[in-house]
Amino acid sequence: MDLLEVQRLIETEKTRQGVQEEQWRGRLRDLEARLAAATEQVAEREQRVVQLDDVLLLQEVGVYESRRPGHDSAWHKAELERVRADIKAMVKRNTATESSSSWQVNNSAREGTRMVNQISKLMLRAYNNEADVCVKEMRPYKLESMEKRLERSAAAIEKLGTMMSIRIARHYHRLRLKELEITADYLDRLADEKEEQKAERERLREEAAAEREIAAERARLAKEVALKQRAIKTAEAELRAATGDRRDELERAIEELRGDVDGLVDSDGALADRLANRRAGHVYVISNVGAMGKRMVKIGMTRRLDPMERVIELGDASVPFKFDVHALIFDHDAVALEGRLHAHFRAQRVNLVNMRREFFYATPVEVREALHAWEQGHLLQFEEQQLGEEFHMSENARAALTA
Helix, strand or coil: CCCHHHHHHHHHHHHHHHHHHHHHHHHHHHHHHHHHHHHHHHHHHHHCCCCCCCHHHHHHHCCCCCCCCCCCHHHHHHHHHHHHHHHHHHHHHHCCCCCCCCEEECCCCHHHHHHHHHHHHHHHHHHHHHHHHHHHCHHHHHHHHHHHHHHCCCCCCHHHHHCCCCCCHHHHHHHHHHHHHHHHHHHHHHHHHHHHHHHCCCCCCCHHHHHHHHHHHHHHHHHHHHHHHHHHHHHHHHCCCCHHHHHHHHHHCCCCCHHHHHHHHHHHHHHHHHHHCCCCCCCCEEEEEHHHHCCCCCEEEEEECCCCHHHHHCCCCCCCCCCCEEEEEEECHHHHHHHHHHHHHHHECCCCCCCCCEEECCCHHHHHHHHHHHHHCCEEEEEECCCCCHHHHHHHHHHHHHH
């Protein structure tokens, strides 16, 4: 093979490779164009998609904020009824849709108007069905999603009615959007009021239990006072005839009984003050490692004479294990002390939506340190450890069963 033939082969190979390279470049450009078109199509469809999945919506939204704060559910309900009356009035007046007045069928304007009216009614029915579903499925956290859904529906109807210029009237659409807003606010306020009523019922039950306890204790004290006063009268009657050592013994007994009566009267007075002062009581700090984990406490308040009765009630049925009691603090203004502790640990609240849930990511030691810094309240008892006795016993029993 001579040099010229080798050069020809080299040139031929270069040409073949050049052609192949150009073919691959062409294919690459084609793929890039298809990718760009697909990306654009996905973006367009994403704009059309309305997120309706409850779990995803709840993950995306924060705390719902009412668009009409400062009103109760009754106000929202009345406002909702007014808006719905306006909606019905527009439907009756045939002003809920807008359409062309120049459409003709077989050169007949009358037939054209009749057809336009029929199609307008069908489209309005489809729109109203969508709006009604949005109202029915409304939850406060779904408001933005439902608004988008209704916007898409109005746009789709306008697109379908382009030839006859049929569309949902702007004012009617705004009314139905307003209906969604007020429905969300109404449901949110209604839920808040139910929680408030539940808390108030709980407070009244707690007040009644505390008053019963105080009344029972005062009755017991009164009975004790009456018994000791009768004993004093008996001793005084015997004293008039007593002499010597017996007389000295009776005088000492009478003095001791009078001291007991004074103490009982003072205790009754303190109970009367407790009954009159509805802010006095005990603040408790409790935990439940089996139900709530290691780094969580509940900070609550009770007016009961024995705060442990309230703690036992909390652990009766609502949780699988008994609560561990870490601190009991008496204060003449326990309501303010509880509020101060809640405010101090507000950043550690477990539930940032419902402020009536009194659980915090904190330790008993952190609560004690706050109390010491304020020098407020009388700390009756403190226990740092979270024993979780029933929980650990249950875990050991479970391990034995599976061994």
